[in-house]
Amino acid sequence: TGSYSPIRTVNIDTAAPVTVSLVSPANGSSIADNTPTFVWNASSDTSGVASYDIVIDGVTNNVTGTNYTPSSALSDGSNTWQVRAIDN
Numbered sequence: 001t002g003s004y005s006p007i008r009t010v011n012i013d014t015a016a017p018v019t020v021s022l023v024s025p026a027n028g029s030s031i032a033d034n035t036p037t038f039v040w041n042a043s044s045d046t047s048g049v050a051s052y053d054i055v056i057d058g059v060t061n062n063v064t065g066t067n068y069t070p071s072s073a074l075s076d077g078s079n080t081w082q083v084r085a086i087d088n
Contacts, residue, residue, distance in 0.1 A: 017045035017085035020052070020066075034073040042066050043085035051086045062086070 023039040025031055038056070043049050053060050054068045057079050061068060 011047060013045065013047040013087065015046060017043040017049050017087050019043070020083045020085055022081070022083065034076070035070050036074075037067050037069045038081055038083075039067045040083045045085065045087055048088040049085045050088045052083050053086060054081065054083045056081045 020040045020043045023041060025036055025038070038054060040052070040054075043052070051062050051064050052066070053062055055061075056070060056074070061070075
C-alpha cells in the first residue's frame with residue numbers, strides 16, 4: 001500500500017448569512033436628496049460575506065461594502081429599498 005495523501009480540510013456552510021439591518025435613510029422619512037446614500041449594518045456568516053444585493057425600486061445592484069449611492073437620480077415620491085447578504 002502507498003502513503004496517505006496530505007490532509008485537507010473542507011468547511012461546510014449551509015446557513016444563510018445573518019439578515020442585515022437597514023440604517024439610513026430611515027423608513028418613511030422624507031429627504032431632499034434624490035441620490036441618497038443607503039446604509040446598512042454588516043452581516044455575518046460562518047464562511048464570511050462575499051457581497052450585498054441592494055434592490056432600489058426593483059432594480060438590483062451588487063456591492064461589496066455596506067453603503068450605496070445610486071448613480072442616477074431617484075424619482076420624486078415613494079421609493080423602496082432592501083438589502084441581502086451574499087454568502088462566500
